[in-house]
Amino acid sequence: MPKRKKEDGAKEKVKYKGVIKRGIGRFQAYIYIDGKMQNIGMFEIPKKAARAYDRAAIQAGRPTTKLNFQDKVPIDYKPKRKKLLSTNTIGYRGVCKNGTKFKAQIQIGDNYRFIGNFGTTKEAAIAWDLAAIQAKRPISELNFPDINKLDTSTSTKTKEKKKVSIKKKRKTTKTTLSTTTKSSSSSSSSCSLDTLANLVSAVPRRRRMTNL
Secondary structure (H helix, E strand, O other): OOOOOOOOOOEEEOOOEEEEEOOOEEEEEEEEEOOEEEEEEOOOOHHHHHHHHHHHHOEEEEEOHHHOOOHHHHOOOOOOOOOOOOOOOOOOOOOOOOOEEEEEEEEEEOEEEEEEOOOOHHHHHHHHHHHHHHOOOOOHHOOOOOOOOOHHHHHHHHHHHHHHHHHHHHHHHHHHHHHHHHHHHHHHHHHHHHHHHHHHHOOOOOOOOOOO
């Protein structure tokens, strides 16, 4: 049986975000704001519809990961921070009370991954941000947008420096111990020589026998 042609108003997915193909040579750009779909316009080329969507998304403060052309984003663009749920009483994303501690956990796909328990909400929030960066979450979802991978690498370098300093201290201690051992052995040998010299001097010398 021949394939049934799609009607003129039928929707067809396109590779661009916020773009739907409608009929032949018609591409609709749309965006959801506050849960409501808003029509941006109809275009003959999908790329133009995608650019129109990006302009609307930037005006709405969407994260760059939600755009089609991330290399065209203005340098000074700052996406709006994602609002917390009304049920969040902690004030940080991914943090909840767990007894006397504060638990940080992150959802990746359909699974929740436990990060750890912390003494303060801020420590738990920072731990969540680091996990979110590894999961490639947008900056707008972070508790502290100023935190980034550079900070993480800097802390790693600090840890490496500490390890190196500890190794140097260990080497210095070993060198000091070996030097002390050598000096002690040399001093002990010198002491033994002096002792032998004293003993020898204390022994009465034999008188030489002379021929009468």
